[in-house]
Amino acid sequence: MSKNIVIQNVKSAITQSPCWETWPRATRIYSDLVCDHSKDSYYLRAHGLKPNLIRLIGDCKDSRLLDIGSGNGWLLDALRPKEGYACDIVEQPDISPKWNFEIQDVRSLSYADNFFDVVAGSLLLIWMKELDIALQQMYRVTKPGGKMVISLVHPYFYRTGEPNKNGDFVIGSNLSTPFKIEKLKIGGIAGPLTYFYRPFPDYINNCIKVGFRIVEIVDWFIDMADYEQKVKVGMNSNILRTGKVPLYSFIACEKG
Numbered sequence: 001m002s003k004n005i006v007i008q009n010v011k012s013a014i015t016q017s018p019c020w021e022t023w024p025r026a027t028r029i030y031s032d033l034v035c036d037h038s039k040d041s042y043y044l045r046a047h048g049l050k051p052n053l054i055r056l057i058g059d060c061k062d063s064r065l066l067d068i069g070s071g072n073g074w075l076l077d078a079l080r081p082k083e084g085y086a087c088d089i090v091e092q093p094d095i096s097p098k099w100n101f102e103i104q105d106v107r108s109l110s111y112a113d114n115f116f117d118v119v120a121g122s123l124l125l126i127w128m129k130e131l132d133i134a135l136q137q138m139y140r141v142t143k144p145g146g147k148m149v150i151s152l153v154h155p156y157f158y159r160t161g162e163p164n165k166n167g168d169f170v171i172g173s174n175l176s177t178p179f180k181i182e183k184l185k186i187g188g189i190a191g192p193l194t195y196f197y198r199p200f201p202d203y204i205n206n207c208i209k210v211g212f213r214i215v216e217i218v219d220w221f222i223d224m225a226d227y228e229q230k231v232k233v234g235m236n237s238n239i240l241r242t243g244k245v246p247l248y249s250f251i252a253c254e255k256g
């Protein structure tokens with residue numbers, strides 16, 4: 001099959017996908033949120049996502065790295081790999097021309113098998129039902145011996161309840177079985193999106209099932225003393241937070 005036909009198939013799969021309608025509207029707002037220093041979303045990215053992803057991915061000055069669901073390409077900007085590839089279902093006009101950006105759906109990537117030293121997907125897999133297909137694709141494009149690193153909002157503590165005044169996280173959802181949250185808005189404004197809850201072992205077991213070896217799992221907890229200090233000096237936040245439960249999780253794998 002020629003590359004053109006593959007890309008056309010990818011594009012038509014994307015335009016038939018339910019997220020096609022919602023992400024283009026949400027992605028610009030999301031990008032503005034995480035770039036605005038006065039916002040809670042910026043804080044979470046700078047203190048939670050970024051340092052953990054950078055540590056787990058490690059030195060990539062000699063690597064070919066793909067960031068899937070890249071948004072504006074901030075991860076590539078931070079990591080500066082030798083060859084940086086990025087893809088997203090939404091056009092990203094702000095992404096640096098240094099990176100090879102393409103519109104692609106993680107569920108039907110058109111990159112060659114075993115092409116990348118590192119594949120990253122930050123806050124990506126939580127938005128789709130087909131976790132198994134997405135991970136199969138991520139495995140396929142990773143080189144033997146290569147790495148795959150994902151970040152998630154922590155499945156058990158993202159919109160499943162909320163902190164009370166003592167900072168105890170009170171869960172109201174039934175965590176024993178997958179469910180979806182529709183019409184979700186990140187930071188109260190970027191959306192509406194559909195979030196797919198699944199028990200944490202579903203992520204781990206799907207990584208193993210497609211062939212990855214899990215190298216490290218990390219939970220990140222917000223440092224409430226630091227966070228409250230930032231709120232005191234003007235950071236915008238109307239979301240209740242607690243440092244007693246993890247906010248993000250990270251899974252780092254290797255392709256054997």
Ligand SMILES: C[S@@+](CC[C@H](N)C(=O)[O-])C[C@H]1O[C@@H](n2cnc3c(N)ncnc32)[C@H](O)[C@@H]1O
Binds near residue numbers: 121
């Ligand atoms: C919450 S944002 C995260 C952006 C960036 N990775 C980060 O960590 O800040 C999720 C991104 O995944 C993209 N996305 C959603 N579904 C996707 C899919 N099926 N394939 C590729 N990208 C997707 C969205 O367009 C959006 O840019």
